[in-house]
Amino acid sequence: MDDAEVKFRASKYIQGMEERLQKIGDLGNFNKLVELARQYTEDAEYYLEKGDLVTSLVDVVYAEGLLDSINFLTAKEESQVSKKVFVGGTFDLIHPGHIEFLKEASRYGRVFVSVARDENSEKAKGRRPINDENIRLEVVKGIRYVHDAFLGDSKDFLKSVEKIKPDIVFLGPDQKVNEEDLKRALKERGLDVEVIRMKERINKWNHSSSSQIIREIISRYCDNQGNQKETNKEGKS
Template sequence: MKPRRALGLVKRRGLARRALIELYLAGLDGRGLLLDELSSSLGLDEATCKALVAGLVEEGLVEHRGDVFVLGQKGRESIRVVMTGGVFDILHVGHLATLEAAKGLGDVLVVVVARDETVKRLKGREPLNREEDRLKLVSALKPVDKAILGDPEDFLKVVELIGPDVIALGYDQKHDEKELRRVLAERGLRADIVRLNIHVPGVKSSKILARLLREI
């Protein structure tokens, strides 16, 4: 294969994966994407994007429904989705390192941000920052493709929505992997569970909060 043709093939495959990711993320909001929305997201002119999407439809990766395009089951199986979660009340470099490691496990990283009432129930205190603000901050981080709020009553509802291939746990998150696999199986959910051994010495939200309280 000639170098120029090989480069074009690699570029097309990269764009195709990006298109599948954009359609997956739109699907989390319960919608498809218009051609102009997808071309804007990919940075392509509409004619080039139309040709790209036509190929994805032909391969059975994408479906054309009315005016919009949606991710097909085959397309969903072509990307690896990673899910992680947390409170993210006081963002620090440890969070960033963990999210970067989680993103490295797949193509897409979806982060679940705990609701205010969940934080109060688990930690016995109100969060310093409201859930809407914590959601905005996490959404702005480079490794994060999408951040969504969790469900205060049933955390598995958001797992069902995301449908992750991998669930990444922080080194200090109090989840028992075996028990988590059991409850996932009860709901017909399957995902690899990975415990991330990412720890930045001396950096922990509770320690930062305690230091701030001492200085007030």
């Protein structure tokens, strides 16, 4: 992770902390701890401006710990430091495009991924995924930018969103979802969610989609009738 990304994350972290502090009312005996958390947050912003990223992150994490301790003891206010970001998709044949998408989503908070069921993916793409839903789920769980992943609802996509109650729904550039319709449907279910779409697919690699990978495999290893090609005189593949 380069300094620019660390700075971006620290800035979002501090912003979330400031928003959280603004929402806290009178907590009686815990007010001194709240004030201490506020001071650490201000220090974090100061060190961020000075370019001391390590000290900035240490300060804001300490501030978060103070408020989380109060929250645990009083149950009076909900953590808003790290926003929940919902992502949905098939995630078949993981490639750099998937990683960039999840990396971009993680800039906004903790990423929760709803992995599409096999039957739903087949309906959407016109073919069954290469890897079944349980394999795809385990692979997604192992990606560093993912906070948690689960299998989506097979009947109702919005139930997966309801399960997480995210602050943000993050869409890929190619996902066929109308942002305004989605926001309206979620609002009808009591969820006021921000919808953000990644502007464009990052195409700095040859294989930035599962379909490209499949076509490349067919081109290399199958003839026009779909039969396996010989790759050398011994017939080894």
